[in-house]
Amino acid sequence: MSVPADTLTSLEAVHAGLMAARRGDPLEETLARMLASWMLGKGALPDRLGLLESDFEAMMYKHFPSYDTTLFNASNGDMAAERVDELADLHRLLDRHRTGLSISEKWMVDIVTAGCMGSDHLWQDLGLWCRDDLSRLMLENFKPLAQRNVKNMKWKKFLYKQLCETEGIYTCRSPSCEVCADYQQCFGPEE
Numbered sequence: 001m002s003v004p005a006d007t008l009t010s011l012e013a014v015h016a017g018l019m020a021a022r023r024g025d026p027l028e029e030t031l032a033r034m035l036a037s038w039m040l041g042k043g044a045l046p047d048r049l050g051l052l053e054s055d056f057e058a059m060m061y062k063h064f065p066s067y068d069t070t071l072f073n074a075s076n077g078d079m080a081a082e083r084v085d086e087l088a089d090l091h092r093l094l095d096r097h098r099t100g101l102s103i104s105e106k107w108m109v110d111i112v113t114a115g116c117m118g119s120d121h122l123w124q125d126l127g128l129w130c131r132d133d134l135s136r137l138m139l140e141n142f143k144p145l146a147q148r149n150v151k152n153m154k155w156k157k158f159l160y161k162q163l164c165e166t167e168g169i170y171t172c173r174s175p176s177c178e179v180c181a182d183y184q185q186c187f188g189p190e191e
Contacts, residue, residue: 010040011033011036011037011040011042011129014035014036014039014040015032015033015036017067018031018032018035018036018064018067019032021064021065021066021067022063022064023062023063023064023065025062025063025102025104026140027063027102027104027108027137027140027141028063028064030128030133030136030137030140031059031063031064032064033127033128033129033133034049034111034126034127034128035049035064035072035127036127037126037127037128037129038127039071039072042127043115043118043124043125043126043127043128044115044117044118044119044120044124044125044126044127045111045114045115045118045125045126045127046114048072049110049111049114050110050111050113050114050115051107051110051111052110055106055107055110057069058107059104059107062103062104063104086116086117087113087117089163090112090113090116090159090163091109091110091113093145093159093162093163093166094108094109094112094113094142094145094159095109097142097143097144097145098141098142099140099141099142099143099144102141104141105141105142108137108141108142109141111126112126112137112138112141112142116156116159116160121154121155121156122134122154122155122156122159123155125156131155134155135155138155145162148162
């Protein structure tokens with residue numbers, strides 16, 4: 001686990017409360033981690049994880065129906081208005097590549113899009129506890145897209161690379177990632 005030890009007890013307590021209120025969907029482990037981090041001011045997600053109030057309430061009812069949502073008073077700010085075009089592009093990319101098994105994928109599109117607006121690794125911006133949480137989230141919710149990340153590229157870089165390729169923009173200095181001087185920035189470990 002990559003969460004600092006001093007916040008672990010609080011995260012674990014909030015996480016345990018959420019897990020006690022869950023229905024049993026595998027996504028709930030990941031959502032509980034994000035919600036616990038968000039409640040404690042960790043990560044970069046804005047109010048309601050970037051969801052509309054009605055969507056947030058619907059998500060909580062679907063996944064944590066007995067959790068007291070009045071306990072949520074966290075706010076890490078709002079998303080930058082100047083990045084609205086970028087938000088729309090990321091949203092379209094993720095929405096087009098949903099796995100198609102659950103309504104929760106629609107909410108995950110909004111949450112992951114909001115997380116991409118942070119300035120750290122995506123798993124950290126989402127308030128997840130390790131990169132494996134994000135890889136699992138991507139595979140479960142955006143399988144067609146996640147399966148294209150065959151070289152385990154860092155997720156935020158991978159998503160933006162997909163956007164660039166969709167638009168026919170190739171700004172990479174190297175014709176192949178393996179020979180690029182910035183290889184470690186895209187594919188190295190995330191800490």
